[in-house]
Amino acid sequence: DRSAGRVGGLNPETGDSDAKNLRVKLVLLGDSGVGKSCIVLRFVRGQFDPTSKVTVGASFLSQTIALQDSTTVKFEIWDTAGQERYAALAPLYYRGAAVAVVVYDITNPHSFHKAQYWVKELQKHGSPDIVLALVGNKADLQDKREVSVQDGTEYAEKNGMFFIETSAKTADNINQLFEEIAKRLPRPSSS
Numbered sequence: 001d002r003s004a005g006r007v008g009g010l011n012p013e014t015g016d017s018d019a020k021n022l023r024v025k026l027v028l029l030g031d032s033g034v035g036k037s038c039i040v041l042r043f044v045r046g047q048f049d050p051t052s053k054v055t056v057g058a059s060f061l062s063q064t065i066a067l068q069d070s071t072t073v074k075f076e077i078w079d080t081a082g083q084e085r086y087a088a089l090a091p092l093y094y095r096g097a098a099v100a101v102v103v104y105d106i107t108n109p110h111s112f113h114k115a116q117y118w119v120k121e122l123q124k125h126g127s128p129d130i131v132l133a134l135v136g137n138k139a140d141l142q143d144k145r146e147v148s149v150q151d152g153t154e155y156a157e158k159n160g161m162f163f164i165e166t167s168a169k170t171a172d173n174i175n176q177l178f179e180e181i182a183k184r185l186p187r188p189s190s191s
């Protein structure tokens, strides 16, 4: 079943499809050190703790958010646990993902180029209706910026992606990132 684990309703009682309660697999991709773990921990636990790495082998962290139309979205967030280094493993990782968040560090142009590599990978191998977000993290480090807002915006626009700059350190735009993703998810029709 290709759709298993993808966007689909989840009624917590019955496990049945439920247009009001979405459950989605979300993967993060990007160079090591751009802040993927910190973004997840900021979103899920509300803290910035660079020493607390998501344990290798842990399946995922999850976090549910409520939208204004009273639907909920439960994100099952998969951390690469360093596997982004092994390009061959990547398709296993993002198979079935409804959302891919590609992260770079605004102080590191190499990480921006690497992000573009991941976008191409996802366009080739990800599911056709995957929601793609491009995130320029470490936006608190303005004086060290080497990737302009315009570069991020233009690349995202060209590729039909949602773009946002975040700071896991200050919490800037972290919740907004996930809310905007939630709004862009295809909805199962309520029958």
Ligand code: GDP
Binding pocket: 030, 031, 032, 033, 034, 035, 036, 037, 038, 039, 050, 137, 138, 139, 140, 141, 166, 167, 168, 169, 170
């Ligand atoms: P990952 O390898 O992509 O998961 O990156 P981590 O989440 O482990 O973060 C790598 C380093 O970047 C850590 O030392 C964090 O302290 C730092 N970091 C992460 N996010 C931010 C941020 O928004 N601002 C700043 N200034 N540092 C950050």
